Amino acid sequence: MPQKFLMKGNEAIAEAAIRAGCRFFFGYPITPQTEVAAYMAKRMPEVNGVYLQAESEVAAINMVLGAASTGARVMTSSSSPGISLKSEGISYIAASDLPCVIINVQRAGPGLGGIQPSQADYFQATRGLGHGDFHLMVFAPAGVQEITDLVAQAFDLSDRYRVPALILADGMIGQMMEPVAFSEQSPHPAEKPWALTGHRNQRRPNIINTLHLSPDKLEQTVIERFARYDSICANETLCEQMLTDDADVVVVAYGAASRIAKAAVRAAREKGIRAGLFRPITLWPYPSAALAALCETTKAFLCVEMSMGQMVEDVRLAVNGRRPVEFYGRTGGNVPHPNDILQAIESAAQMAPQNERR
Amino acid sequence: MDYQILIAGFGGQGILFTGKILAKAGLTQGKNVSWLPSYGPEMRGGTANCSVCVSDSEISNPMVLQPNILIVMNQPSWSKFICAAQPGADVFWDSTLIAPEGTRTDVSLHPIPATGIARQNGVERLGNVVMLGYLLHQIPILEKDAFFSLLTDSISETKRHLVQANRTAFEAGYAYSPHEGQKSRHDA
Known part of the structure; x- marks a missing residue:
């Protein structure tokens, strides 16, 4: 049996992401998710990854968009008010069909609200985390061990469907410690022929763009995306x-x-x-x-x-x-x-x- | 085994650390454990508390609302939590810092002048470790040596020079007997 560690939910989120092959983390501090960033700041250099505290949530989410465009596994983390700030960028990422993982360790709202645990961002997470017709895959862990499994799965499924994934936790799940064992399973990154990696004159340039001025063209991209949502709905629901x-x-x-x-x-x-x-x-x-x-x-x-x-x-x-x-x-x-x-x-x-x- | 432990005191007393040690003690024995801190502005100078569950069965609610082991390290926490203890609970408190009001008769009371003992031993800030030593003697969650090595392993790199001080505090708490000499003024 693998060794069990006593870990905070927030730390488990970060460690699970690194084990899932995430090498880029962009964030901005906010309670009660601070340990995600703190852990990343410590661990990322050990795996030659990038930890960057951006100047704002808006900057951080757009850095996620940039890193995801290159095909890298990337994550950002925040708590309720910070997630609202990220919503424009999240809509752009969804419209760009880019995989990434977003963490929301919910606190009480609305507004600046409070810092104690809450689940009041359910509508935001499941209905529209940003403008336009789109969905995120939303995972809700109820314990620290489950966090590690769901973070790994979120990265894999986000890659496979090219749909951003959100881990919807809360202050209690983020702050509590429970025993956790990391599975030896390696991540399953998908092929990413769409990624912006430099064409070297050997293929047509890839373009990632969310502006479609022709209604028919835009409608077509949305309908194609919803076909992927259909297969997510058919195959990826989880409950206990x-x-x-x-x-x-x-x-x-x-x-x-x-x-x-x-x-x-x-x-x-x-x-x-x-x-x-x-x-x-x-x-x-x-x-x-x-x-x-x-x-x-x-x-x-x-x-x-x-x-x-x-x-x-x-x-x-x-x-x-x-x-x-x-x-x-x-x-x-x-x-x-x-x-x-x-x-x-x-x-x-x-x-x-x-x-x-x- | 089903320990529902609530530890409360003020920020800086090592409340969360104490809870972590107890949770780790359960983990080394293959028990289900959880540790849940209070977090937020109340920790700066005010009360800090944490919930620890150590159980043979699955832990559903990690939030301890009715502890069967209550550890209280300051006066405001006494007022706040003494009513919450389950009937029959073991209540430990630092009798150097707390003058108990409305003492309950349906719980087992374990006063120890933890801060005073720490001070006498020249390890003033380790009242929580004195308390841990005493607690372990009363409630053998884990064998003493194993427990102490777990404690020393939990001391961070930057505080390695405090291992000896921790041992002093731990041993003093472990050796404390309310019926010999070091009686506190609040002993029942």
């Missing part, structure tokens, strides 16, 4: 289910909230309530089919988030009115208390349709 087989109430939660929800689900079971947990690991594409399938057996859903209710919309879309969908959330940097989630599970169990009791 715990005790859902016989559950009357299924709690839906991701990231840090899912950890606390798991404790609440176990407490509910001890009280004789058949509760289960459905944890989306990819937030885009959303594991809608797996969630919808639970309508066959469950009576009610309860979505738990560290926000006023954002993912709950995806839950409702998946459930499509077939079962009641309740919501419980805390925001502003507060983390839900397991007892409050337990209470919400109890009331969802009571509200569930009684006539279908098995």
